[in-house]
Amino acid sequence: MQAFTTVTGTVAPLNRGDVDTDQIIPKQYLKTIHRTGLKEGLFADWRSRLDGSPDPDFFSNQPRYLDASILLTRENFGCGSSREHAPWALLDYGIRCILAPSFADIFYNNCFQNGILPVVLTPNEIQVIFDRTASQDRYQVNIDLAQQVVVLPEGERYPFTIDPFRKDCLIKGLDGIGLTLQHEAAIAAYESRRVHEAPWLFQD
Numbered sequence: 564m565q566a567f568t569t570v571t572g573t574v575a576p577l578n579r580g581d582v583d584t585d586q587i588i589p590k591q592y593l594k595t596i597h598r599t600g601l602k603e604g605l606f607a608d609w610r611s612r613l614d615g616s617p618d619p620d621f622f623s624n625q626p627r628y629l630d631a632s633i634l635l636t637r638e639n640f641g642c643g644s645s646r647e648h649a650p651w652a653l654l655d656y657g658i659r660c661i662l663a664p665s666f667a668d669i670f671y672n673n674c675f676q677n678g679i680l681p682v683v684l685t686p687n688e689i690q691v692i693f694d695r696t697a698s699q700d701r702y703q704v705n706i707d708l709a710q711q712v713v714v715l716p717e718g719e720r721y722p723f724t725i726d727p728f729r730k731d732c733l734i735k736g737l738d739g740i741g742l743t744l745q746h747e748a749a750i751a752a753y754e755s756r757r758v759h760e761a762p763w764l765f766q767d
Contacts, residue, residue: 565678566736570659571705572632575622576696577606582636583643584670588652598677601652623656627700634661635692640681641670650677660706662713664689675729676738680708682723691719708734 592604610621617624622631634653640663641649650673653661660680674681684692695715696702705714708730713721732738758765 564676564736564738567659567678567680567708567733569705569707569709570632570680571703572659573628573630573701573703574633574635574662574692574696575628575631575658576693577622577634577636578693580637581639581642584641584646584649585643587641587649588646592652593646593648598651599655601648602656605652605656630657632657632659633704633706634658635689635696636661636663637689638664638686640666641674642667645669645673647673647677650674650679654679662689662692675733678733678736678738680706680725680733682706682713684713684721684723688713688721691715 586606586608588601588604589607592601592607595601606621606623610618610623612618619625622628640661649670654677658679660682661674662682662684664686665683666674666681671681692702692704692715695717703716707714708725711723711725711730713723715721
C-alpha cells in the first residue's frame, strides 16, 4: 500500500450528500478482483446524460479536475453496501484524500486499508473549500497527515482528528497484510514448531 505523508493536490467538488457506494462504483463493475481499471466505472451513472453523452457539469468531465487527488463532498459519504471496489475506484482515479463532514463507517474503514485518507471537517470548513473551488481554477490544498491539518492557500489551517494507529499505518504504508508480514519471522517459527508438536495436523 502506498504510504501517505503529505499531499498537495487539486480539489474536485462533488456537491452531494449521502453518496452511496453503488453510485461510487455501480454493480456492473464489480466482476473483477483487480484494483486497476476501475476508474472507468467511477460515478458512471452521474458522469453521463441519459443519451450517453458526457455530462459537462460533472467534475470528471472537466479538464480543470482531471488530475485531482482530493475529493470534496458532503455528509455521509460512502453509505450503502460495504463493497471495497469503491475506494479501489477512487484510488485508481488518483484520489488520495476525501474531505467531508462525515463518512459511512465501513467505507471510512476501507479507505485506510487502501491508502486513502478520509478527513472529517466541519460543514462550515467544507463550505469554504466548495466556494473557493468554484471561484478558482485548479484550486489546491495541502493535507499534512503528520500535523493532522488541512492547509488552504489563503492561509487557513483546518485541524482534523485521526486514530493514532490508523495514522501510523498510513504513514508507513501498512494495510492488514503489511501489518501481518511485520511478524513473518515469528509466524514461520510458530508454524515450524507446530509441525513437530502436532504432526497429524499436517498429514495429507
